[in-house]
Amino acid sequence: MSFEAKVWQTLSAINVNEHTEKKGNLTYLSWAWAFTVLKNHFPESSIKIKKEQTFSDGTMEVRCEVTVKEGDQSSTQSMWLPVMDNRNNAITNPNARQINDARMRCVTKCLGLHGLGLYIYAGQELPEPEAEVAKKPLTKDEMDNLLDLLDATETDLDQFMTHYKVKKLDELRNGKYQNAISVLAKKMEKIVEVRNAAESA
Numbered sequence: 424m425s426f427e428a429k430v431w432q433t434l435s436a437i438n439v440n441e442h443t444e445k446k447g448n449l450t451y452l453s454w455a456w457a458f459t460v461l462k463n464h465f466p467e468s469s470i471k472i473k474k475e476q477t478f479s480d481g482t483m484e485v486r487c488e489v490t491v492k493e494g495d496q497s498s499t500q501s502m503w504l505p506v507m508d509n510r511n512n513a514i515t516n517p518n519a520r521q522i523n524d525a526r527m528r529c530v531t532k533c534l535g536l537h538g539l540g541l542y543i544y545a546g547q548e549l550p551e552p553e554a555e556v557a558k559k560p561l562t563k564d565e566m567d568n569l570l571d572l573l574d575a576t577e578t579d580l581d582q583f584m585t586h587y588k589v590k591k592l593d594e595l596r597n598g599k600y601q602n603a604i605s606v607l608a609k610k611m612e613k614i615v616e617v618r619n620a621a622e623s624a
Contacts, residue, residue, distance in 0.1 A: 426496040433464055435538030443543065452540045454527040461534060467492035470530050473501075475522065482506065482513040485525045489533040502533035561600055566592065569600065572607040576614060 424432075442456040461468050473486040483506045490499040506517040506525040514521055535541040561569070569592070573580060584590065587599050595603070 426493065427498045430465070430491045430498050431538040433538070434461070434534070435541060437539060439540040439543065443540075450543055451528065452531050452543060454531045457531050457534050457539055460539060461489075461491065461537075465491045465493050467494075470533075472526055472530075481515040483517055483522065483525075485522065485529050487526065487529045487533055489530060489537060491537055498537065500533050500536040502529050502536065504529040504532060561593070561595060565600060569595075569603065569607075572604065572611065576607055576610045578607065578610070 437460060439452055439457070442453045443450050444453070445451075458470070468489070468491045471488040471490070473488065475483050475485045477483050484503050485506060486501070486503045488499055488501050490497055492498075504525055505513040506521050508514055517525070531540070535543075572578075573583065580592075583603075584592065587595060587603065589595050589599075
């Protein structure tokens with residue numbers, strides 16, 4: 424396996440969803456978190472902010488390089504990005520804060536070329552490895568576990584299937600199953616708390 428393939432395999436498998444935020448119609452990944460993840464996996468990595476380009480209409484484009492390094496192996500990607508507002512429009516005569524924000528977004532986008540968080544730019548909800556797992560049908564044990572929790576929490580089966588947009592339970596896939604188990608487990612905890620409170624009253 425080449426070093427570039429190793430970097431891609433490592434970074435593209437990371438779920439970044441909990442470290443994003445929405446601004447308007449755009450989703451941003453925290454540059455500080457993204458760079459921390461890079462350094463945790465490849466401590467010798469570095470970023471380089473290159474000279475920005477100003478156009479005749481007063482708008483500006485920032486540029487950067489991210490080099491992932493491990494020993495004598497390295498991989499460098501370059502990225503450029505207009506200084507934009509939250510609507511994705513280029514800003515005329517941007518101020519220092521807007522330029523700095525654009526630089527950090529450019530770094531984050533460049534990290535995407537190495538694999539980290541690229542699935543967000545592709546409009547996907549999960550990195551490819553997790554997306555594949557999410558599509559898998561349930562095992563017998565998972566189905567039994569789900570049925571037990573549905574019964575224990577006295578959850579209406581029709582409402583449950585409507586919520587998860589399935590006509591039969593065996594149509595449920597692993598991604599929705601994980602969410603359902605989490606929701607039902609919390610529901611079960613509340614039921615137990617109420618019972619315990621009633622018994623101790």
